[in-house]
Amino acid sequence: MVLADLGARLRGALSSVESGSDDEIQQMIKDICGALLESDVNIKLVAKLRDNIRSQIASSNIAQEASPMNKRKKLQKVIYDELCGLVDSHVEPPKPKKINASTKTIKGKKVKLSKESSHVIMFVGLQGAGKTTSCTKLAVYYKKRGFTVGLVCADTFRAGAFDQLKQNAIKANIPYYGSYLEPDPVKIAFEGVSKFKQEKFDIIIVDTSGRHRQEQQLFTEMVQIGDAIQPTQTIMVMDGSIGQAAESQARAFKESSNFGSIILTKMDGHAKGGGAISAVAATKTPIVFIGTGEHIGDLEVFKPTTFISKLLGIGDIQSLIEH
Amino acid sequence: YFGGAINVDEVSKKFHDQLISKNIAPQTSKSIIEKIKLKLQNKSNITMAVYQQTLTDELTKILTPNVSTDLLYDIKKQKTRGTRPYVISVVGVNGVGKSTNLAKLAYWFLQNNLNVLICACDTFRSGAVEQLKVHVNNLQKLNDMSTTTSSKIELFEKGYGAGDHVVQTAKSAIQFATDEKFDIVLIDTAGRTHSNAKLMAPLKKFGDAADPDKIIMVGEALVGTDSVEQAINFNNAFGNKRNLDFFIISKVDTVGDLVGTMINMVMATKVPILFVGTGQTYTDIKRLSVKQVVEMLMK
Numbered sequence: 302m303v304l305a306d307l308g309a310r311l312r313g314a315l316s317s318v319e320s321g322s323d324d325e326i327q328q329m330i331k332d333i334c335g336a337l338l339e340s341d342v343n344i345k346l347v348a349k350l351r352d353n354i355r356s357q358i359a360s361s362n363i364a365q366e367a368s369p370m371n372k373r374k375k376l377q378k379v380i381y382d383e384l385c386g387l388v389d390s391h392v393e394p395p396k397p398k399k400i401n402a403s404t405k406t407i408k409g410k411k412v413k414l415s416k417e418s419s420h421v422i423m424f425v426g427l428q429g430a431g432k433t434t435s436c437t438k439l440a441v442y443y444k445k446r447g448f449t450v451g452l453v454c455a456d457t458f459r460a461g462a463f464d465q466l467k468q469n470a471i472k473a474n475i476p477y478y479g480s481y482l483e484p485d486p487v488k489i490a491f492e493g494v495s496k497f498k499q500e501k502f503d504i505i506i507v508d509t510s511g512r513h514r515q516e517q518q519l520f521t522e523m524v525q526i527g528d529a530i531q532p533t534q535t536i537m538v539m540d541g542s543i544g545q546a547a548e549s550q551a552r553a554f555k556e557s558s559n560f561g562s563i564i565l566t567k568m569d570g571h572a573k574g575g576g577a578i579s580a581v582a583a584t585k586t587p588i589v590f591i592g593t594g595e596h597i598g599d600l601e602v603f604k605p606t607t608f609i610s611k612l613l614g615i616g617d618i619q620s621l622i623e624h
Numbered sequence: 625y626f627g628g629a630i631n632v633d634e635v636s637k638k639f640h641d642q643l644i645s646k647n648i649a650p651q652t653s654k655s656i657i658e659k660i661k662l663k664l665q666n667k668s669n670i671t672m673a674v675y676q677q678t679l680t681d682e683l684t685k686i687l688t689p690n691v692s693t694d695l696l697y698d699i700k701k702q703k704t705r706g707t708r709p710y711v712i713s714v715v716g717v718n719g720v721g722k723s724t725n726l727a728k729l730a731y732w733f734l735q736n737n738l739n740v741l742i743c744a745c746d747t748f749r750s751g752a753v754e755q756l757k758v759h760v761n762n763l764q765k766l767n768d769m770s771t772t773t774s775s776k777i778e779l780f781e782k783g784y785g786a787g788d789h790v791v792q793t794a795k796s797a798i799q800f801a802t803d804e805k806f807d808i809v810l811i812d813t814a815g816r817t818h819s820n821a822k823l824m825a826p827l828k829k830f831g832d833a834a835d836p837d838k839i840i841m842v843g844e845a846l847v848g849t850d851s852v853e854q855a856i857n858f859n860n861a862f863g864n865k866r867n868l869d870f871f872i873i874s875k876v877d878t879v880g881d882l883v884g885t886m887i888n889m890v891m892a893t894k895v896p897i898l899f900v901g902t903g904q905t906y907t908d909i910k911r912l913s914v915k916q917v918v919e920m921l922m923k
């Protein structure tokens with residue numbers, strides 16, 4: 302799908318190396334960098350990657366390899382490592398746990414016994430990135446795995462935001478919380494989270510308005526919501542087609558919200574996701590899911606190393622690592 | 625430095641990279657720079673100032689529309705003819721700002737004393753109809769407070785639905801607007817993936833049935849290289865007799881001076897930019913300042 306183009310170009314660049322002469326290798330590097338630029342990877346990042354590849358190739362004695370086959374394998378390993386370095390942040394986002402469900406009846410009222418607290422996930426991101434849609438998708442994903450999930454609409458700004466979340470939640474049969482009247486998103490977020498916490502939901506997902514770094518007030522609001530609900534995990538939702546602005550926006554969101562993972566949306570089109578790769582590199586934060594459509598089931602788990610091996614057409618990574 | 629002769633190849637490479645860093649797609653940047661090189665090839669002693677001026681002129685030429693963008697004039701002309709209301713439709717990929725910028729257009733028309741019927745033809749996405757309802761309520765209130773206008777605005781909707789629901793809704797809205805003497809029908813449509821043929825095909829049917837006077841694609845300033853293909857595919861979606869009329873480039877306030885998307889979309893299609901979206905309120909819609917955009921790209 303999405304990555305086919307970039308993958309084909311990367312593989313083409315690699316396989317065009319025959320004798321392993323310096324000229325060929327320089328051409329390969331040029332092709333790879335060209336392919337990355339066309340996928341919206343930040344231009345400075347590409348320049349850095351190019352230098353890294355050059356120095357790795359120099360230090361790994363590729364010229365000494367006898368067979369072209371071995372040369373290509375070694376080159377592939379260098380490229381693989383460098384590309385993984387781009388998208389692999391080596392950070393594991395926190396995993397939600399199921400709250401012990403045992404109950405006791407006190408004064409005729411059923412009370413859950415567990416002292417454990419709900420896993421609160423706050424969504425942040427630019428306008429129209431796909432936050433509201435992805436909230437429900439993630440809720441459905443966890444519900445299928447046996448978690449109890451509640452949705453909170455803390456977007457009081459966007460016209461029709463609550464209706465959108467509500468209609469999605471009803472379709473997916475997920476409990477939701479929101480208000481048509483309360484204008485303060487901090488208040489709604491706090492009330493919604495408190496309510497679902499009291500009811501011992503395993504996971505509470507909080508949707509917020511779209512915002513951008515140029516408007517300080519919007520960022521302040523995001524920080525206030527975060528302070529009020531103390532999320533276990535903050536997810537930045539990013540549009541897969543975003544271009545060169547990705548890096549500065551992601552950095553600003555990181556500074557203010559300290560998000561711990563990224564969901565990359567709209568990857569069902571031809572977008573190549575390079576902007577998001579730049580965001581990952583700039584914020585050292587992993588992409589955990591990708592959105593692949595408008596329906597509530599269109600969400601896939603994302604594994605950076607698998608992604609890169611697919612790009613390079615490597616079926617069996619193990620063989621490469623042993624090499 | 626500015627006075628001395630430069631190495632055109634070196635400087636070209638530098639500007640090629642600069643354009644990419646401003647969010648112009650690599651292929652687009654390449655073809656612009658090649659054109660500059662061609663223009664300069666027979667000149668000797670080219671200075672930095674000459675190079676910059678040539679590039680500035682080229683970028684200006686790309687962005688300057690060669691058709692009239694005076695929409696109000698067009699609408700008023702049609703109004704005096706009194707045949708049917710002026711129909712405008714917005715299209716584009718998901719989440720770019722179609723509905724919001726449609727509401728901004730409505731506000732602008734109301735202020736110009738034109739009666740607006742908004743038609744909810746995004747009958748797919750959750751909350752899309754309610755979103756427009758909120759906008760129309762807000763605009764009605766704003767309009768009632770205004771002492772200088774006597775225009776009206778209403779929402780036409782037939783709820784959600786698939787199949788030919790969209791076409792039916794659009795047709796009924798235009799009929800209703802004709803009967804009720806609305807000057808303009810603004811039709812919102814669902815966002816769609818430009819590379820998904822199944823989603824793009826209904827646009828042709830919709831275009832044929834509603835026969836809008838203007839089809840406006842909303843493109844988002846944040847989008848990178850994909851913007852080229854987005855523009856091309858939407859421009860081709862209405863059959864070989866019909867093209868897009870205008871772009872509105874939204875979310876320009878979110879990209880600083882990385883305004884290259886405008887060049888990507890206009891160069892790919894030759895469709896002019898009508899407005900740029902610069903925020904989330906009803907007044908955040910501005911005429912394109914070509915000069916300002918080119919300055920940002922050259923900086």
Ligand SMILES: Nc1nc2c(ncn2[C@@H]2O[C@H](COP(=O)(O)OP(=O)(O)OP(=O)(O)O)[C@@H](O)[C@H]2O)c(=O)[nH]1
Nearest residue numbers: 428429430431432433434511567592593594718719
């Ligand atoms: N094709 C496709 N469309 C998507 C995907 N995720 C979201 N969308 C669409 O993108 C548009 C915007 O999504 P929303 O969920 O409203 O985005 P948001 O970030 O909540 O927007 P704001 O609240 O206005 O900032 C909608 O039309 C969604 O249907 C995806 O993975 N693929």
Ligand SMILES: Nc1nc2c(ncn2[C@@H]2O[C@H](COP(=O)(O)OP(=O)(O)OP(=O)(O)O)[C@@H](O)[C@H]2O)c(=O)[nH]1
Nearest residue numbers: 428429718719720721722723724815875901902903
């Ligand atoms: N900063 C900024 N935000 C904008 C602008 N235009 C629209 N938005 C925001 O972008 C988000 C998406 O806008 P919509 O109008 O719902 O987009 P759409 O294209 O109709 O989305 P779908 O119908 O879901 O495809 C909203 O949060 C808007 O407030 C703009 O010019 N600047």
Ligand SMILES: [Mg+2]
Nearest residue numbers: 432433456462
């Ligand atoms: Mg939303």
Ligand SMILES: [Mg+2]
Nearest residue numbers: 722723746752
């Ligand atoms: Mg819309």
